[in-house]
Amino acid sequence: MDTPQTTIGRDPELVSIRAFLDGAVGPPSALVIEGEVGIGKTWLWQEAVREAQQRGHRVLVCRPGENEVGLGFAGLIDLVGPWVEETSPALPEPQRRALDVALLRSTSQAPVGQGAVALAVVNLLRTLAGDAPTVVAIDDPQWLDVPTTQALGFALRRLGSAPVAVITTRRDAQPVDLLPARLPVTRIAVPPLSPGATYRLVHSRLGVTLPQPVLARVHEASGGNPFLSLELARAWTDHGTAGVDDLPVPEHLGALLRRRLEDLPGSTRRVLLLAAAMGTPGVPRLERACGHPVEPELALAELAGVVDSGDGTVRFTHPLMAATVYDAASPAQRRMVHRELADAGEEPEERARHLARACAAPDEAVAAALEDASARIALRGASDVAATYAQQALELTPADDHPACYRRATTAGVHALAAGDRTRSRTLFERAVVEAPAGPARAAAQRWLAELSTPLGQGIALCDQALDEAGEDWALASRVHRTRGAICYFLGDVPEAERHAGLGVALAERGGDDEALGMAVAELAHWTYCGGGGIRRDLFDRAITLDGSAAAASPRSHLAKVLMDDDGHDESRAMLTLLLDQTMATGDLDSASTHRFHLAELDLWAGEWGAAVEHARESLQLRQHLHQSEAPLYVEAMARACLGDVEDARTLAAAGLAEARRTEDVVFQMQNLHVLGFVDLSLGDHQSALGPLGEATDLMRPRWHREFGDCHMVPDEIEALVAAGDLARAEDLTSWTEEVARATRRAWTTATSARSRALVLAAGNDLDAANRSLDRALAAHERLPMPLELGRTLLARGVVQRRMRRRAAARTTFEQALALFEGRGATLWAGRARGEIARLGVRSAAQADLTPVEQQMAALVARGYTNREIAASLSLSTKTVEANLSRSYRKLGVRSRAELVARLSGASATAADTDGRGTSPITEGRSTPYRSTHG
The missing domain is CATH 1.10.8 (Helicase, Ruva Protein; domain 3)
Incomplete structure (x- = not known):
């Protein structure tokens, strides 16, 4: 039911369409018309397009066919081609050039990135929507080519409040991949007719x-x-x-459709077969392919209800009709038709596609045509399609032509990696290793495979094999050493990373490869910093002189990360912001994702947790666009933990930890374990915090012991150890942090090691020494823009002051900490500060056994609050409240809310400062001493 000229039985659906269009003048939204094949989705979609046009909306229309799914930007040509001239002046030059090349409006010898095309689509849609509400209308999106789907999906996530609406159809049980998860969607389920x-x-x-x-x-x-x-x-x-x-x-609709086709003359069926193999050809193009006028055949086909060519384009009345025409032909007939279309093809890409479908066995000439088409498509930024063509070329290469097989497998692997399909790329490079001749060629393929290895440890053996094969190809050997060094870093072996980076520098110098040398020098400087060697400005300056690019692996990016880890937050932020702007302008989305990830880390440490969440999410979206790993999860998880969103933090960190363990990525194992431990620490559950925090510390300490960088878990473990009574391990770790602080003189390490020492001293009742240590910590905080860390140091100082019976000073200090926590939205830590302030007043003896958070919740219970009301008051989840109250019941030996209230109100006493040995300097509850292999 594609083009009936009535509204028979569809009045309710038309009302819904009009209501959607009435509201399609605000932020992006989508209308999905869904139902089974033949139910009438396309007709309703056409009515929606007509209604939008009548209202004065800009309407971008695309009706892809099954034969177009493997083309590069075919859908984008239909959608935005008519609007390029109008919007082109508003696009930055790199995006304008990328769009022109992608749409075949111009050619380029330098490849454009698919990210640049996607960014151009964002700005084009914004420009159109700035003049009038804009509708992107796509029928049968399952046939949309991958590059177009990715570009549109990218754009729809980034349009902000621009009035852009999507109107599309969906067959039952088929997803609409281009719609972002958070886009508001109106669904119209098309029912059967009465x-x-x-x-x-x-x-x-x-x-x-x-x-x-x-x-x-x-x-x-x-x-x-x-x-x-x-x-x-x-x-x-x-x-x-x-x-x-x-x-x-008949049992199947196809039998009915085939019967209708059988009634047509053979000449008509042949014209229809050509049309089905071409997709949606214009009548002149179909006539060129047939070699004669086709009006008589099309007239018969239209009379039979098979096609409609009224607008000069041959469209089948239903996608099933085109599929039936194509499937009804024998394999030999289909190959013959594709051969004829290849001979008549005007574009190399189209000709190669038909040659591949006409080929039943390996054929070097066809493989060469596909290889050439792949190169052309890659220049347009359609990396996924370029990989497909190169892979088809590989499959059609004679098996005994190993050099060609190696070359095409490598090319396909590079294109697949550029498209973000790491699994496909890995498979192709495995084939390249098999086909490669011994020597540098095989070494190059092994290096690619090592970079894609999962788990990471598999890459070590591949790098070693590649070094054996590289021989005197010094530039290649340099790259292999750099790859091995990076793998060692993420496996947690910093000394080995530093050693291989140094070898990479020496070999790049010997080979005279400036590009390889610049990256090798930058990585040497980075791993040297991680090994405790400080910021080597001389090395970074040399590397940036050799390579001033903005990519994720560039020297400037490495320097920005090192500056961030060394507490140079302002300089790092300025560099990362510039790098992000430059990579977004050129469409380097992979690098932009990395820069956003590091900006998210900066926001996390600066206490800007809302901004950290947004940067982390955007970084993750860019990585998902490229099928990359989920490293940014830990940043959002930690930001959620700081905000007191306990359940979300745990869920995100658990997902990040699972991915890191799957890949053997020690760095992100440590980071996600830190989040899980920090959540328990924030809740005052020190015993539970010790497990993940201890595991994270033990992953880092053996080989990553001279500089903490962005690994901040050790002071948190020390605090939990002191509270749990494991002073031996706390002393050991504190001595380690002090040693690192003396060597590096970093503000963060100095401040947190001095705070950790104060906790250990206070646990031993040496309050004067603890207070002096906190003085040193606060002095270091003056050059450390990390408000949560400052608040925690103030909280520790207030406890020490209270225990020294300096109650007025303690209250002032606690109030300063509370102001910091509340100002940043750190709800759990604010609760702890309020609990400490309350302890300076009157409290019951029963409350001494509860943590500050538990005390706060118990007080609200006493005031008659429900669990839901407590959760809302403290910005926590109901589950978190229930868990804390359950622990309070167990500690106080009560079984109900009524008993809890009675227990708290039945035994009040004036405040007393307890100086018992082994008591935590922040919460005076004592839990079972920590016992584990930590000793």
């Missing part, structure tokens, strides 16, 4: 009046499906059926 509507439809479309018994049989057999109803009615009419029992009801 018997009366079916009767009117058949009469309107076919001019046939069905007898009541026949109508009942048609409606029952079709299930109210308009397309199938028309096919059944047409079959009944065409065969002159007089009785109901003779109504043809």
Whole structure:
């Protein structure tokens, strides 16, 4: 039911469409018309397009066919091609050039990135929507080519409040991949037609009046499906059926469609086969392919309801009709048609596609054509399609031509990696290793494979094999050493990373490869810093002189990360912001993702947790666009933990930890373990915090012991150890942090090691020494823009002051900490500060056994608050409240809320400062001493 000229049975759906368009003047939204094949989705979609045009909306239209799914930006050519001239002046030059090349409006010898094309689509849609509400209308999006789907999906996530609406169709059980998860979607489920509507439809479309018994049989057999109803009615009419029992009801709709095609002359069926193989050709193009006028054949096909060419483009009345035409031909007939289309093809890409479909066995000439087409497509930024063409070239290469197989496998692997498909890329490089001749060629393929290895440890052996094969290709050997060094870093072996980076520098110098040398020097400087060697400005300056690019692996990016880890937050932020702007302008989305990730880390440490979440999410979206790993999860998880969103933090960190363990990425194992431990520490559950924090510290300490960098878990473990009474391990770790602080003189390490020492001293009742240590910590905080760390140091100082009976000073210090926590939204830590302030007043003896958070919740219970109200008051989840109250019940030996209230109110006492040995300097609850292999 593609083009009926009535609204038979669809009035409610049309009302819904109009209501959607009435609201399509605000932020992006989508309308999805969904239902089974033949139910009438396309007609409703066409009505939605017509309504939008009548309202003055800009409407971008695309109706892709099955044969277009493997083309590069075919859908984008239809959607934005007509609007490029109008919007081009508003696009930055790199994006304008990328879009022109992608749409075949110009050519380029330098490849454009698919990210640049995607960014151009964002700005084009914003420009159009700035003049009028804009509609992106796509029928059958399952046939949209991958580069177009990725570009549109990228754009729809980044349009902000621009009035852009998507109107699309969806077959049952098929996803619409281009719609972002958070885009508001209105769904119209198209129902079957009633018997009366079916009767009117058949009469309107076919001019046939069905007898009541026949109508009942048609409606029952079709299930109210308009397309199938028309096919059944047409079959009944065409065969002159007089009785109901003779109504043809085949098991499959395809049998009906094939029967209709069989009634057409052979010459017409041949024209239809050519049209089906071409997609949606214009009439002149179809005539060139046929070599003669096709008007008579098209007229017969239109009369039979197979195609519609009224607008000069040959469109099948339903996608099933095109599929039936193509499937009805024999394999030999299809190959012959594709061969003819290849001979008549005007574009190398189109010619190669038809040659591949015409080929039944390996053929070097066809493989070469596909290889050439792949190179052309890659220049347009359609990396996924370029990989597909290169892979087809590989499959059609004679098996004994190993050099060609190696070359094409490598090319396909590089394109697949550029498209973000790491799994596909890995498979192709595995083939390249098999096909490569011994020596540098095999070493190059092994290096690529090492960079894609999962788990990471597999890459070590591949690098060693590559070094054996590289011989005297010094530039290649340099790259292999750099790859091995990076793998060692993420496996947690910093000394080995530093050693291989140094070898990479020496070999790059020997080979005279400035690009390799610049990256090798930058990585040497980075791993040297991680090994405790400080910021080597001389090395970074040299590297940036050799390579001033903005990519994720560039020297400037390495320097920005090192500056950030060394507490140079302002300089790092300025560099990262510039790098992000430059990579977004050129469409280097992979590098932009890395820069956003590091900006998210900066925001995390600066206490800007909302901004950290946004940067982390955007970084993750860019990585998902490229099928990259989920490293940014830990940043969002930690930001959520700081904000007190306990359940979200745990969920995100658990997902990040699972991915890091799968890949053997020690760095992100440590980071996600830190989040899980920090959540428990924030809740005052020190015993539970010790597990993940201890595991994280033990992953880092053996080989990563001279500089902490961005690994901040050790002071948190020390705090939990002191609270749990494991002073031996706390002392050991504190001595280690002090040693690192003396060597590096970093503000963060100095401040946190001095705070950790104060906790250990206070636990031993040496309060004067603890107070002096906190003085040193606060002095270091003056050059450390990390408000949460400052608040925690103030909290520790206030406890020490209270225990020294300096109650007024303690109150002032606690209030300063509370102001910091509340100002940043750190709800759990603010609760702890309020609890400490409350302890300076009157408290019950029972409350001494509760943590500050538990005390706060108990006080709200006493005031009659429900769990839901407590959760809302403290910005926590209900589950977190329930867990804390359960622990409070166990500690106080009560079984109900009433008993809890009675216990708290029955034994009040004046505040007393307890100086018991082994008591935590922050919370005076004592838990079972920590016992584990930590000693």
